[in-house]
Amino acid sequence: MQLSFDSSLCEEVVDADLKERTRSGKSEAPAAFRSAADRIYEKHPPNKRAAPFNALYRRFFGLLGYKDRFERLFCELEGFPGELPLPCHFSRAFRVEEEGARLNAEKTCLSFRIHPLSLLDEGRLAYLIRHERIHVQDLLDPAFGHDETRPLSDGSPVSEDLLRDRYRTLWDLSVDGRLERIDRLPEGVRDQRAAEFGALFRTLGQERTRRIFETLWSGPRREDADLRQMVLSTEHLCEVLAVSVSGGGEGADVDLRAGGPCPLCRFPTFDWADPSEDLTRRVKAEFPDWRPSEGLCSQCANRYLLGMTPAPAGECCGQDGGSLKAAIPV
Numbered sequence: 001m002q003l004s005f006d007s008s009l010c011e012e013v014v015d016a017d018l019k020e021r022t023r024s025g026k027s028e029a030p031a032a033f034r035s036a037a038d039r040i041y042e043k044h045p046p047n048k049r050a051a052p053f054n055a056l057y058r059r060f061f062g063l064l065g066y067k068d069r070f071e072r073l074f075c076e077l078e079g080f081p082g083e084l085p086l087p088c089h090f091s092r093a094f095r096v097e098e099e100g101a102r103l104n105a106e107k108t109c110l111s112f113r114i115h116p117l118s119l120l121d122e123g124r125l126a127y128l129i130r131h132e133r134i135h136v137q138d139l140l141d142p143a144f145g146h147d148e149t150r151p152l153s154d155g156s157p158v159s160e161d162l163l164r165d166r167y168r169t170l171w172d173l174s175v176d177g178r179l180e181r182i183d184r185l186p187e188g189v190r191d192q193r194a195a196e197f198g199a200l201f202r203t204l205g206q207e208r209t210r211r212i213f214e215t216l217w218s219g220p221r222r223e224d225a226d227l228r229q230m231v232l233s234t235e236h237l238c239e240v241l242a243v244s245v246s247g248g249g250e251g252a253d254v255d256l257r258a259g260g261p262c263p264l265c266r267f268p269t270f271d272w273a274d275p276s277e278d279l280t281r282r283v284k285a286e287f288p289d290w291r292p293s294e295g296l297c298s299q300c301a302n303r304y305l306l307g308m309t310p311a312p313a314g315e316c317c318g319q320d321g322g323s324l325k326a327a328i329p330v
């Protein structure tokens, strides 16, 4: 397997590692690094030091065992096809949300961004690499049928974003369920995935949420065509998984907590709008399975009320008094 590492990533890892060794009294590697660095200072003028320092960091990245650790994590997954048949370049992510693997359009090489937090935490790094490796395995499998260029909906960007969130979450459940089956899932991830799933399909009700989560988690891998169907609505989800549509959904309590995610745009909100009949009609024209009891944030309400999303054909376009709170920007 061909793995390569960005210079800044090597530098970040080696610096953090040496600091930790110094702190815990293991002075051999830090001393060796310092004397090599001193030789660079003596031998090279300031404007010629970047290349030898990059080489030094790379050498220590290997010496301290990081190269081996990455290779081991990439190759170790039992029960999955062996090596990924493509080169992978690791670079540094500046935000945790940027972490993850990306396959180029030709599916010939992989780029993998990692945040320093994951580099310093072996358990977290192991989970990240294993999780992303399974995603990539799916992407490379023609039977999975993934096509990133095809939108999930022909609706507005808001609904495309929501459907993409759902797609990612359903796929993540399947990936992490597979990791659990080979005993490679860290504690707490299952609960976290269950919470993400519940937040994205809020009308299912507790019992159906539990059953569907269990089916997705423990069942066979769902392929792109199924995932595309399941993200469309709770009805589609139940139909694909052969779970009864009735019961458990209507009347289920939806907890509109301050700071909870808006079911439409997915952003945390402290300002829930009050859905009037008109607003409800407009939202339902785009999200048929949304229920007023799920709520929506004021920003989304404003978008619908101010006509930034189309009103359903033949419906009244006026705002009414009940929508006033939602129409006031915060």
Ligand SMILES: [Zn+2]
Residues within 6 Å of the ligand: 131, 135, 171, 172, 175
């Ligand atoms: Zn994932």
Ligand SMILES: [Zn+2]
Residues within 6 Å of the ligand: 262, 263, 264, 265, 266, 267, 296, 297, 298, 299, 300, 301
């Ligand atoms: Zn919203």
